[in-house]
Amino acid sequence: MTFSRPVLRPALGILLSATLLTGCVTNHETGNPEGWEPITPAAVDEIAAMVPPEISAKGYLTMGTNPPFAPFEFKDSEGNIIGLEIDLGRALASVMGLELRPVEQDFSKILPAVSAGTIDFGGTGFTDTEERRANYDFVNSLYAGVQWAQQTGDHVDPNNPCGLTVAVQRTTVSETDDVRPKAEQCLAEGKEPIEVLAYDTSDNAATALVLGRADALSADSPVTSWAIERANGKIETTGEMFQAAPYGYAVPKGSPLGPALGAAMQHLIDTGEYARLLQQWNIHEGYLDRALINEQPLGTKD
Template sequence: MASRDYFSTLRQLVAADKVASEELENFVVIGNAYRRYALGVAQVAVAGILVLSGCSQNTESDLGAKKVSGIVKVDGIASNLPEALKQSGELTVGVSLPYMPNEFKDSSGRIIGFGVDLMDAVSTVLGLEPKYVESPFEKIIPNIQVGTYDVGLASMTDSKEREKQVDFTTYFRAGTQWAQQVGSPVDPTSACGKKVAVQATTLQDTEEIPAKSNACVAAGKPPIDKRAYSEQSDAANALVLGQVDALSADSPVITHAIKYSGNKIESSGPLFDTALYGWPVAKGSPLATVLQAAVKHLIETGKYLEIATNWGVQEGVIKESQINGATN
């Protein structure tokens, strides 16, 4: 494992364009998993965002990932848990990684993030031990339906379509936002012919970009060249490397990517199409209202805002948790 001083020096060299390909062999972190590469200068430019998201010490200290204290079990809420959960004392959480800063791993393999800290806090209120099980995003709902997971954690947008399959307890509000390379403006409302990166199966992939691309074609313009990546970090890396013109993602992801890109990328404009994140649970499960009560408690005690602020996502906090709060 490289030291904090090593990474600090590397970032300084990258910023000054003083690293030659034959002089550097470095760990590039993609999706927070270490892979060894021999890097040229063009690849090193991406190290700012990748290394910062992967170094164990930097991950926790630089991102402010300290745990919020003073959260305890609330018997009046925990007493309403389904009996099976009371007996097991364990909450099985299907989690999709990486999706910084909400759900991802540090270099030691520990799952961290805003969403994780909030789920940990909710579990404490309920007197449960969270058991995180990694899962592809698209398999979380099916696994909840068959009872493999009690709840999902994937920065998942609560939608009317998804509510046909599961119930949601909402806990955050995010919007779509675009990022571009510094000095290369892209208009999210007029991106015909542009290469735009998204994470596969997200609303940006399945709804936003297809709708905008179809509008381009209808207007006699070239379609948007959508580039879908299996992981959000790969989509962000593609923009930093100049492989695409823009990145469309949820606002917390864009904020995080810009902050740790080494001034390589910037916002393309304000967020839009805001929607609620929710934790999916089995349809009709009483767990939904218990989770809602736990979130309400954390909001009232100020711990919810403290957790969000700790991760720099306080702009998306909600005043009230809902069950199935989708509007479309």
């Protein structure tokens, strides 16, 4: 089952961050995480040689993206687009001997722009789905799923949530495919009901957990990780990530740019830079152990 931003884009286009002043998750963000440093590996000649000539000639890659969707892409206090997908895209471009130039676009226009060739590829929290693979190849970046959080020290079981108050972002899969069905099941079994606190943004849902208005939070795993990092130790994960699906960078179907990006991804994985980059954004699950295009290892057919 797929989930997250590409399927339910209007609800997930948010900026998830926090202030340590109150320990609450808020809509204000100043910049990269504490301890962040740029990761721009040296170019690898054999990978640079795989880049389509028209891209090599201009010396840069354009990546369509649609902030805010922290930690993947959002704007810092100076209006610069930053985030995990920006950093990873820049590292991939660097391995290919290129510069990355993010291009802010409406979400709905990014894939058409990829098809039209007005941008080189798209990176904005895309889920790699069978439907999208009909027209695009996806250079996978990580797996993400639904991850619950609780107040630190509590004992919330996502598989036994009857009687709990659970915060979610409205119309996301966490609400529609996770918490609401569980709530219906609790009622059908005659157990205590789940109180669902649905908010317009994930930051408000996370704040409800931090302040004790909710017993738990259900959200996309990277969003939950980001909230935990910014909540000053007040919340933690509980249970395992589930409903995992791949995120990916979109290129035109059959484009030679896909294998070039895939080779660059493999290089980042092999050198440890991929893991280091994700760790800077507090992502500790869903790592790739080899480069994939459309969930297939490089050089194989999907």
